[in-house]
Amino acid sequence: MVRLALEQLGARYGRREILTNASTPWLEGGALTALVGANAAGKSTLFRRIAGQLRGTGSVRLSDATDSDLRYMPQDTAMTAALTVYESIILALKQGSGGWRLSAKELAAVDDVLHRFGIAHLAEQQLPELSGGQRQSVSIAQTLVTRPKVVLMDEPTSALDLYRQFEILDALRRYAAETGAVVILALHDLNQVMRTCTTTIALAGGRIVETGPTLEVLTPDLIRQLYGIDSRVERCSQGCPMMIVDGPAAQLLTA
Numbered sequence: 001m002v003r004l005a006l007e008q009l010g011a012r013y014g015r016r017e018i019l020t021n022a023s024t025p026w027l028e029g030g031a032l033t034a035l036v037g038a039n040a041a042g043k044s045t046l047f048r049r050i051a052g053q054l055r056g057t058g059s060v061r062l063s064d065a066t067d068s069d070l071r072y073m074p075q076d077t078a079m080t081a082a083l084t085v086y087e088s089i090i091l092a093l094k095q096g097s098g099g100w101r102l103s104a105k106e107l108a109a110v111d112d113v114l115h116r117f118g119i120a121h122l123a124e125q126q127l128p129e130l131s132g133g134q135r136q137s138v139s140i141a142q143t144l145v146t147r148p149k150v151v152l153m154d155e156p157t158s159a160l161d162l163y164r165q166f167e168i169l170d171a172l173r174r175y176a177a178e179t180g181a182v183v184i185l186a187l188h189d190l191n192q193v194m195r196t197c198t199t200t201i202a203l204a205g206g207r208i209v210e211t212g213p214t215l216e217v218l219t220p221d222l223i224r225q226l227y228g229i230d231s232r233v234e235r236c237s238q239g240c241p242m243m244i245v246d247g248p249a250a251q252l253l254t255a
């Protein structure tokens with residue numbers, strides 16, 4: 001089984017320490033893990049540190065996977081190259097492997113992500129002509145076309161409309177279940193987190209303050225600590241947990 005654990009990860013930009021002793025228990029593949037925390041809490045920095053783009057202290061432990069099995073999708077992906085969506089996904093598939101000839105299996109992989117992420121109709125469109133949400137969907141397809149075992153995605157639904165958010169998160173959930181991959185998503189929408197992510201990592205001020213089953217982690221106390229928001233977690237008429245936001249924490253308003 002693919003697993004990932006963080007051991008005392010630290011990172012700094014210049015002299016400024018951003019990430020401090022970030023540790024998790026083993027995170028198991030096959031389901032989605034959320035990374036949550038306020039703006040500037042250090043989520044992107046943690047991803048960059050795990051992906052090896054930032055040096056620092058501590059280590060990333062992988063089981064049944066190696067560093068080359070990891071793919072990181074950053075928050076903003078520029079798409080200025082004069083390529084079609086189809087060509088850009090082939091490029092992502094072939095990166096580093098040399099040669100342009102595609103095997104039947106590789107052609108099937110490109111076709112798979114085009115359909116899986118609902119962008120087959122965009123295959124012949126030029127990248128610079130895509131909308132923001134379309135670009136984000138293409139970026140997800142590019143990231144997963146090699147079927148990586150460890151996936152880090154920074155706010156993969158931030159540009160998507162409500163329907164597409166559900167569609168893409170469901171597709172990511174199915175991807176994790178089918179491949180057994182560890183898939184960690186930085187997300188701001190806590191209701192989407194409750195609906196789709198089995199495990200949640202909560203980050204505050206560059207420190208991991210909680211990791212565990214989503215509904216045990218996302219308590220009103222923790223949400224107040226992370227965001228300064230008063231909230232309740234209730235069940236909707238269909239039994240789904242929902243976070244209801246009451247507003248900024250009273251103690252902040254009176255402070």
Ligand SMILES: Nc1ncnc2c1ncn2[C@@H]1O[C@H](COP(=O)(O)OP(=O)(O)OP(=O)(O)O)[C@@H](O)[C@H]1O
Nearest residue numbers: 013014018037038039040041042043044045046075
């Ligand atoms: N390249 C950089 N150089 C210096 N400081 C940086 C750099 N990138 C980020 N930071 C700082 O590191 C801190 C954490 O930023 P990071 O982008 O990791 O937060 P985040 O949790 O992903 O935020 P958001 O939810 O707003 O995307 C912030 O204070 C930010 O200003």
